[in-house]
Amino acid sequence: MNQPIARESRHDPAFLGEVGGRLGRSLEKELGTRTGKALGKLGVHTVGDLLRHYPRRYGDRGKLTALRELRVGDHVTVIAEVSSNDLRQMRGKSGSILNVRITDGTDELLLTFFGKHSRSLEHHQRRLRRGATGMFSGTVSAYRGDRQLTHPNYETFDDLDDEFAAVQKVDWPIPIYPASASIASWQIEKAVETVLRPLTAEDVPEALPAAYRREHDLPDVMTALRGLHAPRTPEDWQRARRRFRHEEAFVLQTALAQRRAATLSDAATAYEPRGGGIRDAFEARLPFELTAGQWEVAAVLEREIAAPVPMMRLLQGEVGSGKTVVALRAMLQVVDGGGQAALLAPTEVLAQQHHRSITGLLGPLAEAGMLGGAEEGTRVVLLTGSMGAAARRKALAAAASGEAGIVIGTHALLSEVVQIPDLGLVVVDEQHRFGVEQRDALRAKGRATPHLLVMTATPIPRTVAMTSFGDLETSTLRELPAGRAGVSTNIVPADRPRWVERTWERVREEVEAGGRAYVVCPRITAGENGGDATEDGFSDDGSDELFALDEAAEPRRPLASVEEVAALLRQTPALAGVAIGEMHGQLPTDTKDAAMADFAAGRTPVLVSTTVIEVGVDVPEATVMVVLDADRFGLSQLHQLRGRVGRGTKPGMCLAVTAAHPDSGSFERLAAFAATTDGFELAETDLKLRREGDVLGATQSGRSSSLRLLRVLQDADIIDAARAAARELVAHDPALDSEPGLARMVAESIDEDAAAYLERT
Template sequence: MSGRPEPLWPLFAELKTLDGIGPKGAAALDGADIAAPRDLLYTLPHSVIDRRPRDSIQGADLPGVVTVEVTVGRHRKAARRGGPYRIQVEDARSAFQLVFFHGREDYLLRQLPEGERRLVSGRVEVFDGLAQMVHPDHILMPEGAEALPSFEPVYPLAGGITQKVMARGIASALAKSPDLPEWADGALVAREGWPGWRAALHRAHAPEGLDDMAPSAAARQRLAYDELLAHQLTLALARSHRRRGKGIVTEGNGLLRGKVLGALPYRPTDAQARAMQEIADDMAGPERMNRLLQGDVGAGKTLVAFMALLIAVEAGGQGVMMAPTEILARQHLEGLRPLADSAGVVLDILTGRDKGAERRAKLEALARGDIGILVGTHAVFQADVAFADLRLAVVDEQHRFGVRQRLELGRKGQGADVLVMTATPIPRSLALAQYGDMEVSVLDEKPPGRKPIRTALTSVERMDEVVDHLRRAVAEGRQAYWVCPLVEESESIDLTASEERFKRLRAALGDGVVGLVHGQMPPAEKDAAMARFVSGETKVLVATTVIEVGVNVPNATIMVIERAEWFGLAQLHQLRGRVGRGTQDSTCLLLYQPPLTEGGSRRLTTLRETEDGFRIAEVDLEMRGAGDLIGTAQSGLPKFRVADLEHQAGLMATAQTDARKLLTDDPELKSDRGKAARLLLWLMRQDEAIRLISVG
């Protein structure tokens, strides 16, 4: 990348410029995602070996690493080729052996001459009552002891690279690392007692015990903070760049919203009212809104989104609501229809299914402005779809909808506001990492009338009782989901699992009572099976997880999840949220195969104890780590080398506040701290941000 500032050149030089790393070493490191000295510096040790000398191996915790000064005794040559070559040694209080395989006698006699003293360090084990140190890691003259660090860092290794090569390469990279100006907020550094950037690197690579390895150690916190700050600066630059793009001022007169609120049988929760106000304020501003509406299952996101769409219509414009699938688009349509009717607003749907004359008629009505609110799938992106005056796009379920589609949407309505809804509660640190360029509204209250869901754990050995329970519920007119696991991602086995269960339930409950939906079905069949269940024609729906997002059947009050221990926490929480949507009491049965692993048991008991999606997400983050939580592949989550989102969650929020404040005070990054921040962006390879600064 051209234009990299000169102070950083040594950090981005070729690896073979470092001591002890030749072309072969450089190639091996490259395979491990280490392409420059900078990447070596950010490969921190994952543990330490205590090399502090003691006077004897006696009383040491064996087997284990011991560093001890010894007097060298007799050499016993190997009896056969490649056999053990043994050397007797004595420390202050005991005797043991040094053992070498394939040992060369002349070399060992030079290294360890009889009668002399040496400092040896290595792993000592006891075999048949004899203590041995096999192949010592270090053999030093007693006066050279200070060359051995008290705590030796241990690095993650790759492709034939040894600890020695890593240590030499890192020492060389540290020696070449420049002194860089401070980009962190001075008050923050002072308050936290953090070292400067270069001092932090030196300290992180020379730990003085296990405490220095903890995510809470000052040097590690400092380095993690730098990474998070660079990431948040990139998001903040993207945000301010977008805000410079002209938005449209959209203010409503409240008439349509008043009609809808008047027709509702309940009052919105405080959280809903707060979110509605935040969105209305954003839409009335001159900049484009880019807001995330995050709410747990059943927190009432749909009403909040619809109120925002009504502002667009009140202001004489149009709104669109995008869903990831046809089924969900139709559900939004059903859910919004009574609200639209009470406001007297024209609502229509556009999906890939619309063809020919019908599609043309819809497109003309849209272009004339006759349709106020459009619900659709990504079919809305097609070139011939034109709005008369698009003011707001609501996007459902962000992670199925990439950033690329968000940009596409922007082109459909130059300056249109964007509201993204997600039903996946994400812990705050991750929400900031993933959606740091957006403002966030959180719905953290349940609307009135939502009843708690009783959650129970049942062993699969009691399957017959569960089926009996189901038979009685169906006789009372209730409906149930039965979710089968995706077996090892193998669709064919998964198919047989769901088909087997379908046959057994049909045999137990009677023909026409049970329906089936799985991933291999053609979309039209899937929709038809769903429709039969929604209308109440079938009472039990056997399904793989295709139902997890958004399906709404108020009469369904039982959710059975088979082999629940195979599912992730967030997924279980989403599935459970499909019931408890009506006025009756609901139950979720988690069927598991004993014995449960510790992790399986913790997931299922967490679910049984709480319905709070944010609490569940926090436990999920502790158990699985950040990458897995949102599936790193599609999450857009950056790969951090040092920062650990599970244990340093608070740093992410600090970094976001800091980045936004820096850009508010110094939008061009021209001040001393601003220039230092530019260096940080180059150091962290934030190409996107660098592009935005140079464009800016």
């Protein structure tokens, strides 16, 4: 029988980039400052980073890229043939313009170059003569019905003066890398060749055990790197990709197996259900019946909390499926057993909402020791960072004394001054907002290892990835409570004034019928700097490069902001006389409380807000959700926002306003959002639409993802094989002493955020 893993043998992944030897060398030193900085903009800083910057696809000279598939807004690299070029003076202004058309034999794409005079463009005209074939790289834009690349990078095959390189381009697959306006795919290819050539097997850690490679017929790491970056046949890169998919799965599964084994080796307090306690009293006063799904999950939680090993369970469910009630029932089981429960929420708005809903459900049961409080009750306290000193001291004392059976809070719960000595259950809501260390800091407050329940209403894509990779116990709530009227979704083109006008008319109609309307903006103020960001960190992944001389490119629209939109709506005829409130995360707590109270009561029936209202906010009268610049939000956020309306008996309506081009990937994402209200269906859609490297939510965490080639939906067989092998390895060798290359890869490849996205335990 295997021995439990001791705490000191637990391996906690290090932060990405702690790499030694050749792989840790700076690209600015290896390749020069200019190339190194250009690669740095892609998140590629070291030799190791560059080797793991895999080609997105492979081309060959004899097969031109299908231009019809290009989408506005995408940064692309295509192989095509020049069909015409035209150099002329610009109309009505100084300067010249060169228009070059390239073709795949069926469709065309326009290349546009600008110059102060024609002589500055003649070298482009000579190289891009009719019949020339090459690679062209840039961001697709639209102008007067044409799709175009403005000032693209390019390399024609005739440019190659080295005979071997020319033969290689003709006969070998051409790796095409994720690139940018600062550095083209073929420049990245040359950079990779420079750093790969001198490497030996001793320089690159081998993550896959030899027996595993033999079982699955996989090449060693050096053979695979050469096959991926410099293939001579399609079979070379195909076999290499398969190897690295196995490697990514194996490294991730090993990290998860280590964490899980370490936690399960700890002892937890068993809380047996107690008849006649606060949980039974709570069930008796519930004003509604739990769904069959809620009872099923509740029974599982009851059984696992009654065991002496830590429960580690994920509860995922549709927006409004009743996860909080199920979690509260589990918390009360712990309180009945003499323990305490803590609920950790990512925002003050959500923490306050939880406090209001839980105290409302418990009634006198939440007022133990108070006049009118139930004899078998407990206390429920709220702890947030912005609380006044007196209220904070009172909450801290109630938690430390055990008087408060349930403690609800934000990151403030993680403070060292917060003591919850009898902590028996930790509930983490919207776990993707927290890192592993934050979660563990809260669990460490108990005398024994607390049970853990993780809740999320966003199974896109992080929960899908988590349930596929993480060795988690998972429960799912799909059934919505009876009486919900549902939500319809429509896309509103921002360039159709009458459609936008009708949006505000519909808001007025709903308000007059007693409804409420949210209007969500991606920014707080018009003057915010930086990328196109929402309040919780989502950023658009488009190129920030603009061309000063680009007379053809469409101007980039400023993003909607709370302050500007609120002012504009107060002057909109359709909303004349309608009170309009404002809400965002930078407001003082009392101002936010007042804004939500006024909205719920109908004093300000229209609330202009950031995504601070994305999760947990429950106003049954809310019937309209207008999302401005909807293309700037992820599917997960859009689904959560939509879940804020239609929570009562009246049907809800979501209007997604966007200026995205109908051919763009952003519009395709919105169309998928409008087509279904099923979050689990959206999860699969999101994974299909996302780039390969984004599966772990790299844009959400703000760090590079260690998952680049593994495909969640298609590679289930690889994931299963890696999970089984990693479990077996960790069971016999928890510190990975027999596999130093794997141990190094785990430490180098899994940063805190990536591990949190995968583990959720």
